[in-house]
Structure formats: C-alpha cells, structure tokens
Amino acid sequence: MxxxxxxxxxxxxxxxxxxxxxxxxKMCFSFNNAAxxxxxxxxxxxxxxxxxxxxEQAKAIRxxxxxxxxxxGGNVYYLAKFAGILGLDVQDxxxxxxxxxxxxxxxxxxxxxxxxxxM
Amino acid sequence: MxxxxxxxxxxxxxxxxxxxxxxxxKMCFSFNNAAxxxxxxxxxxxxxxxxxxxxEQAKAIRxxxxxxxxxxGGNVYYLAKFAGILGLDVQDxxxxxxxxxxxxxxxxxxxxxxxxxxM
Amino acid sequence: xxxxxxxxxxxxxxxxxxxxxxxxxxxPYWKPFFDGFGPARDWIRREKPDVAIVFYNDHGLNFxxxxxxxxxxxxxxxxxxxxxxxxxxTLPPFKGAPDLSWAIIxxxxxxxxxxxxxxxxxxxxxxxxxIKLFWPEGGGPLTVPVCINTVQFPLPSAKRCVxxxxxxxxxxxxxxxxKKVVMIGSGGLSHQLDxxxxxxxxxxFDLKFMQSMIDEPEWAAQxxxxxxxxxxxxxxxxxxxWLAARAAAPGPVHKVHSxxxxxxxxxxxxxxxxxxx
Amino acid sequence: xxxxxxxxxxxxxxxxxxxxxxxxxxxPYWKPFFDGFGPARDWIRREKPDVAIVFYNDHGLNFxxxxxxxxxxxxxxxxxxxxxxxxxxTLPPFKGAPDLSWAIIxxxxxxxxxxxxxxxxxxxxxxxxxIKLFWPEGGGPLTVPVCINTVQFPLPSAKRCVxxxxxxxxxxxxxxxxKKVVMIGSGGLSHQLDxxxxxxxxxxFDLKFMQSMIDEPEWAAQxxxxxxxxxxxxxxxxxxxWLAARAAAPGPVHKVHSxxxxxxxxxxxxxxxxxxx
Ligand SMILES: [Fe+3]
Ligand SMILES: [Fe+3]
Numbered sequence: 001m002x003x004x005x006x007x008x009x010x011x012x013x014x015x016x017x018x019x020x021x022x023x024x025x026k027m028c029f030s031f032n033n034a035a036x037x038x039x040x041x042x043x044x045x046x047x048x049x050x051x052x053x054x055x056e057q058a059k060a061i062r063x064x065x066x067x068x069x070x071x072x073g074g075n076v077y078y079l080a081k082f083a084g085i086l087g088l089d090v091q092d093x094x095x096x097x098x099x100x101x102x103x104x105x106x107x108x109x110x111x112x113x114x115x116x117x118x119m
Numbered sequence: 120m121x122x123x124x125x126x127x128x129x130x131x132x133x134x135x136x137x138x139x140x141x142x143x144x145k146m147c148f149s150f151n152n153a154a155x156x157x158x159x160x161x162x163x164x165x166x167x168x169x170x171x172x173x174x175e176q177a178k179a180i181r182x183x184x185x186x187x188x189x190x191x192g193g194n195v196y197y198l199a200k201f202a203g204i205l206g207l208d209v210q211d212x213x214x215x216x217x218x219x220x221x222x223x224x225x226x227x228x229x230x231x232x233x234x235x236x237x238m
Numbered sequence: 239x240x241x242x243x244x245x246x247x248x249x250x251x252x253x254x255x256x257x258x259x260x261x262x263x264x265x266p267y268w269k270p271f272f273d274g275f276g277p278a279r280d281w282i283r284r285e286k287p288d289v290a291i292v293f294y295n296d297h298g299l300n301f302x303x304x305x306x307x308x309x310x311x312x313x314x315x316x317x318x319x320x321x322x323x324x325x326x327x328t329l330p331p332f333k334g335a336p337d338l339s340w341a342i343i344x345x346x347x348x349x350x351x352x353x354x355x356x357x358x359x360x361x362x363x364x365x366x367x368x369i370k371l372f373w374p375e376g377g378g379p380l381t382v383p384v385c386i387n388t389v390q391f392p393l394p395s396a397k398r399c400v401x402x403x404x405x406x407x408x409x410x411x412x413x414x415x416x417k418k419v420v421m422i423g424s425g426g427l428s429h430q431l432d433x434x435x436x437x438x439x440x441x442x443f444d445l446k447f448m449q450s451m452i453d454e455p456e457w458a459a460q461x462x463x464x465x466x467x468x469x470x471x472x473x474x475x476x477x478x479x480w481l482a483a484r485a486a487a488p489g490p491v492h493k494v495h496s497x498x499x500x501x502x503x504x505x506x507x508x509x510x511x512x513x514x515x
Numbered sequence: 516x517x518x519x520x521x522x523x524x525x526x527x528x529x530x531x532x533x534x535x536x537x538x539x540x541x542x543p544y545w546k547p548f549f550d551g552f553g554p555a556r557d558w559i560r561r562e563k564p565d566v567a568i569v570f571y572n573d574h575g576l577n578f579x580x581x582x583x584x585x586x587x588x589x590x591x592x593x594x595x596x597x598x599x600x601x602x603x604x605t606l607p608p609f610k611g612a613p614d615l616s617w618a619i620i621x622x623x624x625x626x627x628x629x630x631x632x633x634x635x636x637x638x639x640x641x642x643x644x645x646i647k648l649f650w651p652e653g654g655g656p657l658t659v660p661v662c663i664n665t666v667q668f669p670l671p672s673a674k675r676c677v678x679x680x681x682x683x684x685x686x687x688x689x690x691x692x693x694k695k696v697v698m699i700g701s702g703g704l705s706h707q708l709d710x711x712x713x714x715x716x717x718x719x720f721d722l723k724f725m726q727s728m729i730d731e732p733e734w735a736a737q738x739x740x741x742x743x744x745x746x747x748x749x750x751x752x753x754x755x756x757w758l759a760a761r762a763a764a765p766g767p768v769h770k771v772h773s774x775x776x777x778x779x780x781x782x783x784x785x786x787x788x789x790x791x792x
Contacts, residue, residue, distance in 0.1 A: 007468045009434030014391040015590065015617030018303055022634050029302045031323045067434070076432035076472070077297045077389050081323035089253070090504045094436040108437055109501040115441035126745045128711030133668040134313065134340030137580055141357050148579045150600045186711070195709035195749070196574045196666050200600035208530070209781045213713040227714055228778040234718035304636070305582055308629035347669035350678075352585035352629040355667065359581070390632065392624035401627075 013075045021073020024061075027051035028078035037085050066096045132194045140192020143180075146170035147197035156204050185215045240338075240413040243285050244494070244514045245487040246278060247423035247451065247480045248371055249507040250294070250364045255326040258370055271507050274497025275371055278511035281494045282372055285513075287420035289335050290379040291342075291406060291486060292365050293479040294424035295388040297322070299362035307354035308394050309402055311346065312383035313339035317361045329366050335380035338413055342382060345409035351402055359383060364476075368424045371509075379420070388425070388476050396459040396466060399478045403485030410486070423483030425476025427498075428469075429505035438471045439506045444498060447477060451510055452493050455484045473505070480510075490515040517615075517690040520562050521771070521791045522764040523555060524700035524728065524757045525648055526784040527571070527641045532603040535647055548784050551774025552648055555788035558771045559649055562790075564697035566612050567656040568619075568683060568763060569642050570756040571701035572665040574599065576639035584631035585671050586679060588623065589660035590616035594638045606643050612657035615690055619659060622686035628679055636660060641753075645701045648786075656697070665702070665753050673736040673743060676755045680762030687763070700760030702753025704775075705746075706782035715748045716783045721775060724754060728787055729770050732761045750782070757787075767792040 011017060018025075027048065030036045040047040048058050060068030064086060069079055076093075083093055095105040130136060137144075146167065149155045159166040167177050179187030183205060188198055195212075202212055214224040254271075257263070263272040299322050301307060316331040346353050361383055369378045384406060387393055394402070403421075410419050427447065430438040447470075450457035458466070458481055466475050494511035501507070531548075534540070540549040576599050578584060593608040623630050638660055646655045661683060664670055671679070680698075687696050704724065707715040724747075727734035735743070735758055743752050771788035778784070 007435070007464075009436070010430070010467065010472060011433060012391045012464075012467065012472075013389065015613075015620060018390055018634060019590070019592075019613055019617075022303060025303060029298050032299060032321055034321060037323065066432075070432055075298075075303075075389065080431070081298065084324035090431050093431060094504055097432070097434055097436045105437060109439065109504060112439040112441060112506075113500050115439070117442060117445055119442040119446045126712070126741075128713075129707070129744065129749060130710060131668045131741070131744065131749075132666065134336075134343065137357060137667055138313075138315075138336055138340075141580060144580060148575050151576060151598055153598060156600065185709075189709055194575075194580075194666065199708070200575065203601035209708050212708060213781055216709070216711055216713045224714060228716065228781060231716040231718060231783075232777050234716070236719060236722055238719040238723045301582075303632070303634045305578075305584070305587070305631055305633055307582070307584065307631045308624065310582070344669050347585065347671060350672075350675050352671060352675070352679075354582055354584045354631055355580070356582055357580045392621050394624060394629060395627075398627050398629070402629075 011070060017073050021075060023052045023054070024057040024069065024072060024074050025078040027053060028074070028082045031081035031085060040085065066093050130189060136192050140194060142171045142173065143176040143188065143191055143193050144197040146172060147193070147200045150200035150204060159204065185212050240410050240415050240417050240419050242407060242410055242487050242514055243287055243418050243420055244491060245421040245423065245483050245512045246368065246372055247483060247508065247510040248368050249426055249502065249505055250367045250424045251503045251505050251507065252324060252326055252363045253503045254367050254371070255363055259327045270499045271502050274499065274509045277495035278372060278509065279374060281511055281513065285418065287379050288417040289338060289382065289419045290369070290422050291382045291384060291410065291419065292368060292422045292424060293384045293386060293403065293482040294364035295476055295479060296385050297362050297364060300360040303390060306387060306390050307385065308387050309351060310354040310356050310385040311339060311343050312356050312359045313343060314357050314359050317359055317365070317381065317383060319366050320360045322362055326363060329370070332361065332369065332378065332381050335382055338410070338415060339382050341413045342406055342409040346405055349405045351405060364424045368422050384482070386478050386482060388478060393463045393475065395463060396461060396478060396481055399482045400456055400459045400485040403482035404488060407486035407488050421483040421486040423480035425479040426470065426474050427477060427506045427508040428471050428474040430471030431473055431504060437504055439500055440469055441500065441506065443469045444506050444508060448496055448498065448508055448510055451480060451484050452491060452512060487512065487514055517687050517692050517694050517696050519684060519687055519764050519791055520564055520695050520697055521768060522698040522700065522760050522789045523645065523649055524760060524785065524787040525645050526703060526779065526782055527644045527701045528780045528782050528784065529601060529603055529640045530780045531644050531648070532640055536604045547776045548779050551776065551786045554772035555649060555786065556651060558788055558790065562695065564656050565694040566615060566659065566696045567646070567699050568659045568661060568687065568696065569645060569699045569701060570661045570663060570680065570759040571641040572753055572756060573662050574639050574641060577637040580667060583664060583667050584662065585664050586628060587631040587633050587662040588616060588620050589633045589636045590620060591634050591636050594636055594642070594658065594660060596643050597637045599639055603640065606647070609638065609646065609655065609658050612659055615687070615692055616659050618690045619683055619686040623682055626682045628682060641701045645699050661759070663755050663759060665755060670740045670752065672740060673738060673755060673758055676759045677733055677736045677762040680759035681765060684763035684765050698760040698763040700757035702756040703747065703751050704754060704783045704785040705748050705751040707748030708750055708781060714781055716777055717746055718777065718783065720746045721783050721785060725773055725775065725785055725787055728757060728761050729768060729789060764789065764791055
C-alpha cells in the first residue's frame with residue numbers, strides 16, 4: 001500500500017484500518033439483527049461498551065460523525081448498517097462527508113452525466 | 120476422485136460425503152459447547168430432530184455405530200466430539216471399526232514398530 | 239455437457255430492492271434504470287438458462303472480518319437471504335446446484351485457487367438483486383454463488399479474478415450436467431460511498447470498461463487494485479465481479495443489450511447482456 | 516530485518532494435552548514421547564525465537580463446513596483456545612503478532628494465494644500443543660497461525676502447500692520487524708482414525724519423510740493427496756503442515772534433534788527440530 005500514491009479523500013480499508021476498527025465494525029455487523037438494533041437504540045452506551053469500542057469510536061458514534069467513524073477504522077460496508085438505524089441513506093452519508101447539503105450532493109451526482117463519453 | 124484407485128477401508132471426505140453428512144456433522148460440531156452436550160444427553164431424539172438428521176444418521180447415532188456414521192456422511196474430526204460425549208477415545212473407535220477388541224487394537228498399534236525402517 | 243450461453247452483468251444498489259418491492263419501475267427516477275433490462279429479459283425468456291453462476295461480493299451479511307475469504311464458493315442446496323440491517327425486503331431462498339458447485343470447487347482447488355467452500359451461506363443484495371432484475375417474474379435459475387472480497391484490502395488483483403473466472407468457466411464446460419449456464423457479474427460501476435471523495439463517478443472509464451467486456455475482456459486487468467480504486471472509486475472496485483463473470487464465459491460474444499445510467503443512489507448503474515457467439 | 520532461525524515440527528494428538536495436565540511425562544507410556552523434546556527445548560532456550568508461525572489444521576473448533584477455508588491466516592492480537600468437546604484443559608490465550616500477520620497476508624495475496632484472514636480466531640490442540648511442547652515453562656513466542664485444510668476434500672496439493680510455505684518465508688524475511696522467527700509444522704505423522712483401515716501406520720514412509728525434511732524438503736510434494744492418504748492415512752495427510760513449515764524456512768538446515776515413536780494414541784508421533792544452516 002505504502003508504495004502507492006494517495007488518492008484524495010480515500011482511505012483503503014487495509015490491515016492497519018481493519019485492526020483499528022475491529023470492535024466498531026463488529027458492533028455494526030451485529031446490526032444485521034433486529035433485536036441487536038433495538039438493544040443499541042435502547043442503550044447506546046451500554047451496547048458500545050459490550051463491543052469494547054474505544055473512546056474515539058464511541059465519540060464518533062455519539063456524534064454521528066461519518067468521517068470520524070472512518071478515521072476510527074470503520075468500514076463503510078458495516079457503517080451502512082449503523083446509518084440504517086439512523087434512517088440515513090448513502091446520499092445523506094455522502095453529503096455529510098463532503099460538507100454539502102443533500103440536495104447539492106444529489107445535484108452533483110446528476111451533473112456527472114456531463115462527463116465525456118470517452119477516456 | 121473417481122479417477123483414483125480405491126484405498127481399502129478408506130472413504131475420502133469429499134463433496135459427496137460432505138453433502139450427505141452436513142446435518143450430522145453440524146450436530147457434532149455443536150458438541151464443542153458443554154450446554155449442547157448436556158442438551159443432547161438429556162434428550163437425544165429431540166436434539167437430532169433439531170439438527171435435521173436423516174433416518175440413517177439417527178439410527179447410527181442411536182446404535183453408536185461408527186462405520187454407520189461414516190457411511191452416513193460423518194467426518195471423523197466432528198464425530199470425535201460425539202465419541203467424547205460417550206467417553207470413548209480413538210482406540211475405542213479403532214477397535215469398533217476394525218472389529219477387534221480394544222486390547223487387540225492397541226497391540227496391533229504397538230506391533231507396527233516391527234515395520235522396516237526403510238522404504 | 240453443460241453449455242455456457244453468455245454473461246450478464248448489473249450494478250446492485252440496495253435501493254433497487256426497495257424500488258421493486260414498491261413497484262416503482264415506471265417512476266421517473268427509476269424508469270431509465272429498469273427500462274435497460276427489457277432486451278436482456280427477453281433474451282433470458284428465449285434462452286431459458288438453467289443455472290446461473292453469480293460472481294458477487296458480500297457486504298457483511300455472510301462474512302465478517304473474523305473469517306474473511308478472498309474467494310468463496312457456495313455448495314449448498316439453497317441460499318437464504320436475510321436482514322442486512324436496512325429493512326430492504328428479505329427474499330425467499332434461492333435454489334442451489336450442489337453438484338455443479340462441487341465440480342467447480344474440485345477444479346478450482348486442482349488449479350491452485352485456495353477457495354472457501356460454503357455448504358451454508360446467506361446471500362445479500364449483491365446476489366439477490368441480479369436474479370430479481372433478470373428474472374422479474376420469478377422462476378429463476380439454479381444458482382452457484384462465487385463471492386469475491388472487495389471489502390478488506392488486500393483484494394485479489396483483477397488478473398487473479400480473471401483467472402478465477404476462466405477456471406470456473408473450464409469447470410462448467412467440463413461438467414457432465416446437460417444444462418444451459420449463464421454467468422452473472424454483480425457490482426459497480428464507478429461509485430464511492432466513503433470519505434471526502436464520496437460521490438465520485440467516472441463515466442468515460444465506465445463506458446470504456448463496458449465496451450471492453452465485449453471485445454477486450456482483460457482490458458481492465460492491466461490495472462492494479464489501487465489504480466482501479468482511483469479510476470472507479472472504493473466501491474467501483476466491485477467491477478472485479480464483472481471481469482470474473484466475463485472470463486467465465488470465454489470466447490467471442492455479441493452484445494444483446496447494454497444500459498448505463500447516472501445516478502442510481504450514489505452509483506453509475508451499468509447493465510450488460512452478452513451472448514456467446 | 517526478521518531472521519528465520521529454523522523449523523520445528525511435531526505430532527499433535529489431543530491426549531498429549533491431558534498427559535501434560537496430569538504430569539505424566541515420566542509415565543512409561545509417555546516418556547519415549549516427551550523425552551524426544553529435550554534437545555529441541557534446549558535449542559529454543561538458547562535461541563529464544565520471538566515469533567512462531569504455526570502451520571496447523573483446525574479440527575472443527577474455529578471452522579465448520581459452512582465456511583471451510585483452504586488456507587487461513589490469523590491476524591488477531593491474541594488467539595483463544597476453547598472447549599473442543601472432549602474435556603482437554605483449555606489453555607490461556609496466545610499472543611499474536613498482527614503486524615507480521617498483515618505483512619504475510621499482503622505478500623500472500625500479492626503472490627496469488629487466496630487466503631482467508633482471521634482477525635478473531637479460536638485455536639485448537641493442533642496449534643496449542645506444539646507451543647506447550649516446545650515451551651514447557653511458558654513464556655512462549657508471539658504467534659501467527661496459518662491453517663491448512665486437511666478435513667474436507669479437495670485438499671490443497673502438497674505442491675501448493677510448499678508454495679504457500681515458501682511465500683510465507685519470503686514475507687517473514689522481508690518483514691521490517693527485528694525479530695527471530697521460527698516455523699512450526701503441526702500434525703501427522705502416519706495415522707488413520709476412520710474406517711476399517713483405522714490404526715494404519717507406515718513407519719518406513721514416515722522415516723523417509725522425516726529425513727527428506729532435512730535434505731530434500733520437497734520430496735513428499737511429488738505425491739498427490741490421494742497417494743499421500745494411501746501412504747500415511749486419512750490423518751497422516753496432516754504432514755502438509757510439516758511441508759509448509761519446512762518450505763517457510765528455506766535453504767539448508769541441520770538437524771538439532773529428531774524423535775519418532777509408535778504409538779501415541781493411534782498415531783506415529785514424530786518430532787523434528789531443524790536449525791537454519
Ligand atoms: Fe455493492
Ligand atoms: Fe490432527
């Protein structure tokens with residue numbers, strides 16, 4: 001990885017991130033189960049403790065801070081299940097991460113039709 | 120597999136066997152857990168039904184029939200956990216499968232020291 | 239002898255499941271997407287493939303980071319869908335083709351692919367949506383899921399995924415079952431959900447990639463994973479499934495139909511139906 | 516740079532765990548087995564390896580047939596042992612070496628090994644017993660488990676296991692960690708637990724195999740899995756772990772000590788300690 005040049009705004013979910021985020025991702029993976037989602041909603045703090053989230057992760061969960069969750073090792077495939085609990089879709093996430101309004105983010109997606117057709 | 124010549128008294132645990140034995144092996148895998156072992160001992164029939172064993176498998180479990188369990192798709196690595204419940208070791212299994220007494224089976228093992236040292 | 243009749247590929251955005259459940263196919267947002275499937279569906283109705291090999295990536299339903307396979311092959315009599323956490327409707331089980339699964343597994347291990355075999359396997363939207371989209375009336379094919387890691391780096395290289403697809407194709411072609419088999423690639427095209435680059439789409443790359451699927455099927459395999467992430471986004475890398483599916487339907491193909499639409503959700507949605515020539 | 520100091524190998528019969536727990540090392544049944552470890556233990560005390568890469572096979576503790584890997588590599592901070600169903604004592608957790616794990620994982624995927632990565636992983640007697648046997652006073656090394664499927668066919672060929680071992684060795688040799696690393700192979704030698712052939716032992720093959728580990732480390736890789744099962748028994752095939760461990764400590768070695776004893780339980784028990792020359 002280290003040999004590759006950086007890609008703006010992109011953190012490959014590699015071994016370093018996977019180690020950092022294991023507890024957080026495991027918690028989010030548990031949200032496949034409706035009873036677990038309910039338990040989280042009933043007592044977020046207790047649920048986070050049960051999965052051993054560190055302070056950085058717990059803070060990002062409390063703050064619904066998507067970039068913070070990524071920096072704390074969250075993987076978007078698992079974080080999406082947390083977003084589901086909050087009733088957020090991927091455009092809400094996109095808006096939050098790019099600092100745009102959801103409408104502006106959606107408009108930017110549509111505008112990408114104007115890209116050229118050939119490389 | 121089919122292209123290979125048969126080995127006496129040996130059935131490779133291949134896809135055909137793995138399909139046949141899935142329920143049986145899954146039940147035996149559950150015996151890693153002490154509570155599951157206790158539940159099996161308390162009501163073998165109910166436990167076998169819960170894992171969906173077929174008639175051949177259930178019959179072989181009831182009869183503690185090692186060769187029957189293998190023929191029904193059991194894999195020895197998982198069956199060993201069933202043997203553990205019964206307090207049987209691998210020499211009991213060896214004796215049962217070869218039709219020998221345990222003492223005779225053990226003696227045969229020791230006698231293999233008399234094999235030549237070179238191929 | 240089995241016959242490989244072609245390859246299908248589509249994006250697999252979760253929201254598609256909701257749109258189907260709510261009957262939104264004619265809704266202006268969705269119509270340009272769903273309309274793209276018409277000619278492919280006609281072709282499938284005509285050709286009636288018996289079995290589909292579905293190359294897809296799990297999004298954290300069946301696999302977690304405790305046991306994360308590079309390649310996993312299903313070998314179950316049926317595959318259950320389940321709650322993925324967002325309330326998209328759970329679909330009834332999909333029938334497997336275990337005999338074909340094992341023929342593929344035996345060949346792959348013989349060819350030094352170090353696969354995981356799954357005799358029980360939950361399949362997520364990446365598996366279920368292509369079946370729903372290509373067989374909208376139900377009566378779908380028997381299936382063999384082939385799951386490729388696109389979640390946790392290191393990912394298998396595009397070259398390795400092409401080699402996997404090719405070996406799957408060999409196994410199917412050699413399989414004694416007298417069936418018509420279609421390959422399906424699920425995922426992509428360019429999109430990125432995470433990070434400040436969220437919303438990234440690369441239309442010129444996608445269109446070139448779709449054309450390459452027809453006439454230059456290993457074109458994208460020239461790129462490293464890092465380059466493909468750069469060109470297609472962190473989730474655009476799911477195009478690995480398209481590459482594998484195309485490699486599994488080797489030889490020349492002609493295009494039944496293609497469709498490309500920006501955006502569905504955050505994704506450049508692609509659809510491709512190729513018939514073995 | 517890490518330095519590979521050699522390779523250790525031993526059989527891993529579950530009953531060994533009971534014998535250690537009960538202090539039966541001097542018991543006439545066990546003494547010829549345990550005595551074989553003396554010179555290897557002396558060598559380890561002298562050389563003090565920091566890390567052990569343990570090639571072993573899971574017997575149905577961490578993996579079941581729902582997700583059965585060909586090759587799995589641990590990447591956890593620690594590895595827990597657990598109840599295997601027979602009441603052998605459960606051991607305290609083993610420390611991992613996650614940085615080295617990821618160095619190995621990255622290299623293996625780059626070299627087209629399609630491994631499973633395990634950030635959480637239970638380790639069974641095949642992993643724990645070699646550590647107990649070679650480090651009887653405790654204070655064992657950091658560990659990286661590498662699990663090879665010997666349970667469900669198709670198994671990886673002996674050639675493929677040698678290639679895996681060689682690639683692991685490359686990754687370790689290139690790893691920046693300034694550590695002494697020892698390779699461990701766990702399993703075999705000839706034995707068969709199942710079927711009418713139960714009790715099968717092949718002394719001449721085992722002795723030739725042990726010699727080949729020293730001076731002809733790919734000798735056994737000439738055989739197919741089927742031939743190896745025929746020659747060594749359905750569980751003798753666990754020698755794949757010895758082959759991989761030896762390939763991971765490449766180059767010439769000299770023998771520190773070896774031991775071979777028939778029988779422990781149903782098994783021809785082998786022990787080998789090799790120092791990189
Ligand atoms: Fe996806
Ligand atoms: Fe073993």
